[in-house]
Amino acid sequence: MVVEEENRSMEEGLLQHQNDRDDRRITACVILSTFVAVCSAFSYGCAAGYTSGAETAIMKELDLSMAQFSAFGSFLNVGGAVGALFSGQLAVILGRRRTLWACDFFCVFGWLSIAFAKNVFWLDLGRISLGIGVGLISYVVPVYIAEITPKHVRGAFTASNQLLQNSGVSLIYFFGTVINWRVMAVIGAIPCILQTIGIFFIPESPRWLAKIRLSKEVESSLHRLRGKDTDVSGEAAEIQVMTKMLEEDSKSSFSDMFQKKYRRTLVVGIGLMLIQQLSGASGITYYSNAIFRKAGFSERLGSMIFGVFVIPKALVGLILVDRWGRRPLLLASAVGMSIGSLLIGVSFTLQQMNVLPELIPIFVFVNILVYFGCFAFGIGGLPWVIMSEIFPINIKVSAGTIVALTSWTSGWSLKEEFSPPKKRKCTLIIHCLDKRKIGQTSHKNRKLDKLTQKLMYMSKNLKSLFT
Template sequence: MEEGLIQQRHQNDIDDPRVTTCVILSTFVAVCSSFSFGCAGGYTSGAESQIMKELDLSIAEFSAFGSFLNLGAALGAFCSGQLAITLGRRRTLWACDLLCIFGWLSIAFAKDVLWLDAGRISLGIGVGLISYVVPVYIAEITPKHVRGAFTSSNQLFQNCGLSLIYFFGTVINWRFLAIIGALPCVIQAIGIYFIPESPRWLAKIGSGKDVEHSLHQLRGRGADVSGESAEIQVMTKRLEEDSKSSFYDMFQKKYRRTLVIGIGLMLIQQLSGAAGVTYYSNTIFRKAGFSETLGSMIFGVFVIPKALLAVIFVDKWGRRPLLLVSAAGMSIGSLLIGVCFTLQVTLVLF
């Protein structure tokens, strides 16, 4: 009997649900806004000289315009979790689309710095929501054996958007570039009506039949989803029981290591210097005496392959090795940039 149970468990581990067309389509629709996220990140680099010249902006005004994306993103991220729980994943994605489309169009048709900044803040709020709800939605609809790769497609599409801006930012008018940034959100707003809601969110609101209906769409009509449905509902109830804990319970000694790791990862992501290089790469190339156009194109070539590496290896190597390699690479890169500019200033003085 024990051998039969072990054999059955082993068989269940092997027979993972197949990746259906619905899963691929749903993931594609979700990451459309990630593409817009990438466009937003690289926009200030590609459009800097054009915007400052046409709207007669000072360096301080343009720097404020660039940083307002982070301000809006902080606000969007702060309310993203509760919004995704209250509205569901699909409706939250739709809210992201409205904010991003308004933001891009406000920038595209701006006549002064006020509309420019308002659009950037709106875009930032949408980006803050995207950074949470897109990977959560993808993780909740994909089978376990491909979850890492599919979730990494969020980062891949961000880099595709970034690459597009770097390639064409210096040759396409900044207003038209903003309209291009809005197009993925328009595609997503339409595509949302053709993809299922997250079965985990449906389980949270107590809709058992809807959970199975969503899983049948994602796993195929003939698939046996009863086991997965039961597992999702059990895990959801367990999480709801844990969520009754207060905020201060998080600071208990037993959670200290987990808390430090979680906060540390967020700090590394934001303080690594990646955002500064992304937002102002053209300025860096210009001050280094390198061609902005050529530098942007080279930058655009490299961002997609490095994101593809994560998609390919995340389920093979694991998350921790990739995080360690990425952190080390970013540290070395930031150090080299700093050393190069320090030496440049020193040589000029002498």
């Protein structure tokens, strides 16, 4: 009797070990599905960096004023806010795959409208359409990847979204000054066309299938993702039970996300997006050539080096996100960005004081690399990774929509602040993550708060990039 119990326990242990090993498998289908999903993220990156390299050529060929070109740049954020507003509902109604097709439609139309534009109307219409597409992308891509990948690599796979965005930005920075702006617009549409085809070969999210009560399809999707011979019954049951519990727990109304039990999660999601956007990265990305020009550094050389530099830094984040954890990587990124941002402001202040004029161009350029390098491996992509993980499925739509909308509207506000025609004062923003919002507290926060206060006091004395 005892021997039988021991044998049974041993068998159960071996089965559990086998299931754990199966859960950790990374199949070709997971890799293919992730690659197809992030194709549109590459187009997103191209859209973000497009105005920097194309500024001079577009203004000259279409006879645009600086105000008109600035509006053209802003329309990406306007469209992004519209796309973000409907992204969650579309992902629920249509599913993740069909929503990706909707993204591709808006992006391809937008890029082609820009590529063949004869006047400012078609240029702006294309930019708005492109914005709607990337607004949808910003929500559905990280959510889809998080829902199909094994837990132990979920962070790295979701962070690949930011890697492809950085790759798109790098492509534009590297070739944008030497390739015709219309050709670059056509190139921007290619990843979305490839994604349109690739979606036919990838499975739907098992969690979305569970939400609409397609039990057989849940197991079928998991078999494709985990392997045909893998026992997915445990994972399928877990997904379905969790989905049912969350649906019973709430009627999934918009107000649910404001319940006390979700309040901290919502604050973290919105707070991270505000930190990401108000860090100033999008403003510098849009007007990097103007910044290089003002600093006295070669625009073409600066753009090319910047394009090559960003991708390795994004790879660092991809490697470390599941080893270090989200919070340490965010803090390291924030500290590095604070230093880089502060030194950029100091550089332009010294330039206005005519101190070390021969070194200022190099000093500005190096600090921009420091700033964006730290942005690329942390704050640039991790907020989207965390957003895709922290919201339970019953509030994921409404909360994810609010978070994405926050990202796009705050990005538009910052972009307007950086707009040269308006000559607004651009204050230096110091990046500091409040540890209490992330999940830990310590007396060391006091030292960090004091340091932040000192840096904020110093920043008040720094002058804007555009005076």
